[in-house]
Amino acid sequence: MGEDRKQLSPELKEQLRKAFNEEWRKELRKSIPAKERMKMSRQDMPQREPDVRNKDFKEVNQGLTKEAAVKEAMRCLDCANPQCVRGCPVGIDIPSFIKLIEKGEFSESARKIKETNSLPAVCGRVCPQETQCEELCNLKKATGVPVAIGNLERFVSDYEREGGKVHVPEISVSTGRKVAVIGSGPGGLTVAGELARKGHKVTVFEALHVPGGVLVYGIPEFRLPNDILNAEVDYLRKLGVEFRMNFVVGMTMTIEDLRKEGYDAFYIGTGAGLPNFMGIPGENLIGIYSANEYLTRVNLMRANQFPKYDTPVFLGKKAVVLGGGNVAMDSVRTAQRLGAEEATIVYRRSRKEMPARAEEVHHAEEEGIKFHFLTNPIRYFSDENNRVKAMECIQMELGEPDSSGRRRPIPIEGSEFIMEVDLVVVSIGNSPNPLIGKVTPGLKIGKWGNVEVDWNTMATSLDGVYAGGDIVRGGATVILAMGDARVAAREMHKYLSA
Amino acid sequence: MAKIIDRKRLVPNIHMIEISAPDIVKRCKPGQFVILMPDEKGERIPLSLADWDEKRGSITCVFMVVGTSTQKLSRLRSGDDIPVCVGPLGKPAEISKFGTVLCAAGCYGIGAIYPIARALKQAGNTVMTLVDAKANYLIYWEDRFKEISDKYFVSSRDGFFDCKDYIPKVLKDVLKDNKIDRVISIGCTYLMYTCSEATRPLNIDTYVHLNPIMVDGTGMCGACRLKVGDSTQFACVDGPEFDGHLVDWNELFYRRKSYFNDEIRSLCYWEREEKPRKMTKEKR
Ligand SMILES: Cc1cc2nc3c(=O)[nH]c(=O)nc-3n(C[C@H](O)[C@H](O)[C@H](O)COP(=O)(O)OP(=O)(O)OC[C@H]3O[C@@H](n4cnc5c(N)ncnc54)[C@H](O)[C@@H]3O)c2cc1C
Ligand code: SF4
Numbered sequence A: 001m002g003e004d005r006k007q008l009s010p011e012l013k014e015q016l017r018k019a020f021n022e023e024w025r026k027e028l029r030k031s032i033p034a035k036e037r038m039k040m041s042r043q044d045m046p047q048r049e050p051d052v053r054n055k056d057f058k059e060v061n062q063g064l065t066k067e068a069a070v071k072e073a074m075r076c077l078d079c080a081n082p083q084c085v086r087g088c089p090v091g092i093d094i095p096s097f098i099k100l101i102e103k104g105e106f107s108e109s110a111r112k113i114k115e116t117n118s119l120p121a122v123c124g125r126v127c128p129q130e131t132q133c134e135e136l137c138n139l140k141k142a143t144g145v146p147v148a149i150g151n152l153e154r155f156v157s158d159y160e161r162e163g164g165k166v167h168v169p170e171i172s173v174s175t176g177r178k179v180a181v182i183g184s185g186p187g188g189l190t191v192a193g194e195l196a197r198k199g200h201k202v203t204v205f206e207a208l209h210v211p212g213g214v215l216v217y218g219i220p221e222f223r224l225p226n227d228i229l230n231a232e233v234d235y236l237r238k239l240g241v242e243f244r245m246n247f248v249v250g251m252t253m254t255i256e257d258l259r260k261e262g263y264d265a266f267y268i269g270t271g272a273g274l275p276n277f278m279g280i281p282g283e284n285l286i287g288i289y290s291a292n293e294y295l296t297r298v299n300l301m302r303a304n305q306f307p308k309y310d311t312p313v314f315l316g317k318k319a320v321v322l323g324g325g326n327v328a329m330d331s332v333r334t335a336q337r338l339g340a341e342e343a344t345i346v347y348r349r350s351r352k353e354m355p356a357r358a359e360e361v362h363h364a365e366e367e368g369i370k371f372h373f374l375t376n377p378i379r380y381f382s383d384e385n386n387r388v389k390a391m392e393c394i395q396m397e398l399g400e401p402d403s404s405g406r407r408r409p410i411p412i413e414g415s416e417f418i419m420e421v422d423l424v425v426v427s428i429g430n431s432p433n434p435l436i437g438k439v440t441p442g443l444k445i446g447k448w449g450n451v452e453v454d455w456n457t458m459a460t461s462l463d464g465v466y467a468g469g470d471i472v473r474g475g476a477t478v479i480l481a482m483g484d485a486r487v488a489a490r491e492m493h494k495y496l497s498a
Numbered sequence B: 001m002a003k004i005i006d007r008k009r010l011v012p013n014i015h016m017i018e019i020s021a022p023d024i025v026k027r028c029k030p031g032q033f034v035i036l037m038p039d040e041k042g043e044r045i046p047l048s049l050a051d052w053d054e055k056r057g058s059i060t061c062v063f064m065v066v067g068t069s070t071q072k073l074s075r076l077r078s079g080d081d082i083p084v085c086v087g088p089l090g091k092p093a094e095i096s097k098f099g100t101v102l103c104a105a106g107c108y109g110i111g112a113i114y115p116i117a118r119a120l121k122q123a124g125n126t127v128m129t130l131v132d133a134k135a136n137y138l139i140y141w142e143d144r145f146k147e148i149s150d151k152y153f154v155s156s157r158d159g160f161f162d163c164k165d166y167i168p169k170v171l172k173d174v175l176k177d178n179k180i181d182r183v184i185s186i187g188c189t190y191l192m193y194t195c196s197e198a199t200r201p202l203n204i205d206t207y208v209h210l211n212p213i214m215v216d217g218t219g220m221c222g223a224c225r226l227k228v229g230d231s232t233q234f235a236c237v238d239g240p241e242f243d244g245h246l247v248d249w250n251e252l253f254y255r256r257k258s259y260f261n262d263e264i265r266s267l268c269y270w271e272r273e274e275k276p277r278k279m280t281k282e283k284r
C-alpha cells in the first residue's frame, strides 16, 4: 500500500527549502515573532446552530471570513522543516499556501495548492486533517493546537471559486492521443484534469447520470454542497474534457472495444461500489438498507423531496446506523434530517476506534445523535408486514489488536438485548466494484477483489491501463484516490509520450 | 440524454417504447435490461429489452403502466428526450441447445421473453410459447411468436380462447403432452412463482427473470438483493435470470411491495400537480 507518512522526496525537500528562503517569506516571518504567533488562538470554524441545521441539508460549516483566515495563517510558524507536508498524502506545499494567505494573496494561494491538489475545495471539507497534516504540525507539538490547515485550504479555494476567477491553466498543444477515464469520482476527475492540461483528449465515462462518484451520491450536501463539484466539473469541461454519462464500461463497451475506437490509455477509477452486509438473519427485511442505497436515494435521487421527486425513502422514527466511519456518520445525520425521533449509531468497538473524521463525530453529537458503543446486531425481527421492527444485539468487549491495529471486538456471552428499530442502515464498509474485473480478460485482480497495480506507477497487468483509488485500496479516502490519480497521470503521460 | 424514436400502446395499459441507443444495441443480448429515467425528477427503473435493431440503432422495451414512472413513460412521444437510458445491464439469459424449451410469459413479460425465445430457436431448440392474458384483447405480438415457435399456446380467462384457466393449469397440460427440457418464465412475480411451483414436482429446469426494485443497476446499492438458495444475490449483476426453484419467493413478494404506500402517494401527487401542467403544454 502507498505509505502515508513517507519521508519527503529530495525534490520536494528542495522545493520547500527554496520557497522557505524567498525574500518575502523571510520578511513575513520576521514581522511577527514566533512566540507571538504561538500565543494566538485557533480561529473557530463558523457553524450553523445544531438544532437548526439538523433539520435541513444546507452546509453545516460556513467557512472562515477573510479576517479570520489571515489571523489563522499568522499562527503558522513557517517552519524550516515543515512536518505538516509529510502528513499530506499528496505533498501540498502547505507553508507556502498559508503564508500567501497571511500576505493577502488568496488567488495565488489557491493556485499554489492546485499545483498538487486539483480538488482543494473538496479536500478542505472532507480530508481527515487531524490524522494527516494537522497531526504532524509543529505547532501542535509546541502548543497542543495545530494550524487549521484544512479550514485554510477550504477558504482559499472557496475564495477563488466564489470570486468567479478560477484560473484556467494553459493547455499544451494537442498530442492527438485519446484517454479514457472510467469512473468520475475524485480519482477519475484528477486524472482527467492532469492529462487534459498536457494536451491529451480525455473522455470520462460514468455509469450514473451525474458526475462525481461518491462525492455526489455518497457524501451529503450538508458536508459537501453539489455546487462545489459542479464548479470542478465545469472547470474540467473548460479544459476540454468530455463527459459521457450513463455509460458502464464493461457493459456498454469493454476496454477492448474502446481501444478499437482509438483510445490509447485507460484509468480505472471505479471505486468501492459493492456494499458489505453482515449476513445475519432478517437482513433483507423491508426497512434495512445498505448505506450506499440509503445515501443514493437521498443525495442522487433527492428522496428527501419526495413526492416532488419520484424516488421514495423510508423515514424511520427509530433509525439505527451500523458502523463507525464517515459513511455511518453521514447516514445517521441524514436519518436525523429526514425526521427520525431517535437516530443512533451502533458500533461494535469503542469510541476511540471509530474511523470517522473527528469533526463529523463532534457535529453528530451536537446534533443529538445517540451512540451505542461495543454493540453488534445478531438478528432482526419483523412486524406483520415484513418491515423491520426490532434488532437483537449483543454487547462486545475489546480483545487483542487485529491486523488493522485496532482491538478486536469479542461478544460477551449472555449480554443479548433487544432494541426497537424501524429503519436500519448497514454501513460496515464497501468492497471494490467487481464488474470491470469480471469482463476484462487479463486484468489481474487481488484477493480482496481489488485491481492489482504496481504501486510506483499505478499500472495494472494490462498495457496502457492504470488504476487507483478505492478500486485498488478498498474503501479509502478522497485524498488517497487523488494521490493515486496523480501518480497514474504522470505515468500515463510518459506512456502516451513514448 | 436518449431520444425516443417511437412510443405506442400495444394493448390497454401495455406500451412499447423504442429508444435511440446506438452503443447499447451493439452489445445487448437476450435477457438483459436497461435502466431508464423518464425525466429529471423521475426514478431509475429497469426495463427488459424486448427487441433491438442494429440498423436503426435502437432498442425496444415493453412496459405496463403501474406507477408514476411508467405513467410518465407512457406519455412520451417520438422526438422527446429522456435523461437516462443505460445498459445493457445484467447477465444475458443462458442460450444453448437444451432440446425443447417452453417460454411462459404474461403482461410485459410477453415482450421481454421474445428475444430469448428467438435466440433459443436460432440455437436449434424446439421452442414452445405459452402466453397468458386475462382476455383476448390483451394479447400482443402473436404473429412474432408464431413465427419463431413450434407450438403456440394461450391461457386466458375470458373464454374467447378454448380455455378459462390461469397459466399453471395450462402449463401443466402442456408439460403432460410434450417432453419439455427447460421452462423460462417472465411476467409479474406471481406468474413466475406459479410457473416455478408447477414445474417443481416434475423436476424440470425452470428459469425466471426477476424484477426487484433497483436503483443503480450496477451492483452498487443492494436494493435489488434477494435470497436464492442459501445466498443473497444482487439481481442487477448476478441476474436477472435465476433458478425459479431456488428463489425465496416470499421475500421477493414483500420486497417488491416495500414502497406500496409511497407509490400511491407519488401517483396522486403526479395526477394533481404535474399531469395537468403537462396536458396544457401538450395541447399547445
Ligand atoms: C458516504 C461516504 C462518506 C465519505 N466520507 C469521506 C470523507 O469525509 N473523507 C474522505 O477522505 N473520504 C470519504 N469517503 C471515501 C471517499 O469518498 C472515497 O475513498 C473516494 O471517493 C474514492 O474515490 P474514487 O475516485 O476511487 O471512486 P468513487 O468516488 O467511488 O467513484 C467511482 C465512480 O465510478 C463509477 N463507476 C463504477 N463502475 C463503473 C463502470 N464500469 N463504468 C463507468 N463508471 C463506473 C461509479 O458510478 C462512481 O461514480 C466517503 C465515502 C462515502 C461512501
Ligand atoms: S508544521 Fe504547522 S506551523 Fe509548521 S509550517 Fe506546517 S502548518 Fe505551519
Ligand code: FES
Pocket: B213, B214, B215, B216, B217, B218, B219, B220, B221, B222, B223, B224, B225, B234, B235, B236, B237
Ligand atoms: S440495483 Fe443497486 S445493486 Fe442492484
